[in-house]
Amino acid sequence: MTAARELVELLDLETLDTNLFRGRQPDTDRQRVFGGQVAAQALVAGIRTVDAAYVPHSLHSYFLRPGDTSVPIVYDVEALRDGRSFATRRVVARQHGRPIYFQTANFQRVEEGLEHQDVMPTVIPPEEGLDIVDLMRRAGNDEADALAKEWASLEARYVGNSQQGLDEDPARPSRARMWIRVQEELGDDQQLHLAAFTYASDMSLLGATLAAHDRRPPEVMMASLDHAIWFHRPFRADEWWLYDQHSPSAQGARGLAFAEVYTRDGTLVASVAQEGLIRLRTR
Template sequence: MGEATRRLVALLDLERLDTDLFRGQQPETVRQRVYGGQVAAQALIAASRTVEEGMHVHSLHSYFLLPGDYQVPIIYDVERIRDGRSFATRRVLARQHGRPIYYQSLSFQRAEEGLEHQDVMPEVRPPEQGVDLMTRMAERGTDDGLSKEWAALDVRWLGNSSHGLEPDPMHPAQTQVWIRVDGRLSDDPIEHLATFTYASDVSLLGATLAAHPDTSPRNIQMASLDHTIWFHRPFRADEWWLYDQWSPSASGGRGLALGRIFTQDGTLVATVAQEGLIRPSR
């Protein structure tokens, strides 16, 4: 495990302050507001530490309320909504300066057998043929300090509807990237779910701009408004997974982006949805 990955794992290892109350530290960064994937991942860790052994998160739904401040820690307050035999429900409120900045609801389930089906993975180029996302961001002048903050992630951009992907009249705004945590993680499933949650916020909202080649993050005000993940099957976040993204709609200064997560063998392991602000800069 490299130093950047060790820092990420440590960042997600929360301090317990009291029963159901946790504190999350901040990374060293030059950015002005907290990266949304960090808050979502830390909230997931907080909630996971309040459920019985054998309960595994299968979905989380969240809202970003205020921009986070990197200068102070984040306090995570977990509310135990329900503890059943098969399912458990938690709500997490993240606070800074006495104000709520993020809200997350999670559902956990004990493993059980059931019906099985899934979408077929699209045919794509392998990760080795993708473009390093940090290099692409630097070339476009959109780094904003993210290359240091995302140093634990290996992200290979395959293309979008404007460049690199075949046009699809049914889906005018598409993006595809391969991602993995850069370094071997432990075998703790929560570590993989949390680092995946951290990475799931990478590039997803950018898919909403794929149908608008004349725009770029430099002249668009972008901010995540909500974030939802459904976990379908176990997987390792430190092995390549395809982030197949598309945006079915943009209107009213907002864009909706969806993403399917496939492992290299074609297994659909998660689905992500996010709506965000995509307002022309004023």
């Protein structure tokens, strides 16, 4: 089975009871669950409890504890609201009887309205970008091979960051850009594309908080604390999308990162925000 098919299976939850689901774990040697996995599985759990006429437009979440890769994750969905235009779900991910992750997801019936968007920056095409895992290996990142396995379903091409590859921007001193896509075609189920994107959205975002500093793992301990996504327009996660990231602030051993997500034709399809731990190791 290909890595992309494994991702699709990873996102196909088992129904245990009404509003109660179980998510499987991938074959991995890592000691903690990838944050994008639990966020994507939680979104799928929420989707399973909402009428198909409603589509996700945003999610907000907190990572509470590191996930255990040796046991499945149980997702408990609470229906907070079912209105004529919007529906809201709260999802709790649990392992060993304890919550490890909370997500609130909002859904909307599709409707027409006013339109505007930011303009996509001018960047090199993905074909000219550098493979992100190869860059990690060259930089001596001890986790490069493990991450290559974890991200095997994804293809990521690095464009550059504030220190190399991007023009200087004093107003935004910590920036990073890359192209990402799922490596194989996912079909036409838009909900699957949103879940696959959610999985990939945790890839590299916290790294943008280090772009203004000559520091990187293992000298920096990094962990995602929260994660938010706003879905603006339909798109395909298996076609290239630009992850245009910047970090407006780092302080108190925490860094905040925002990202705008554009398709190759310049359409703004999503926005993402994440704060995480970026603690300098003392030894």
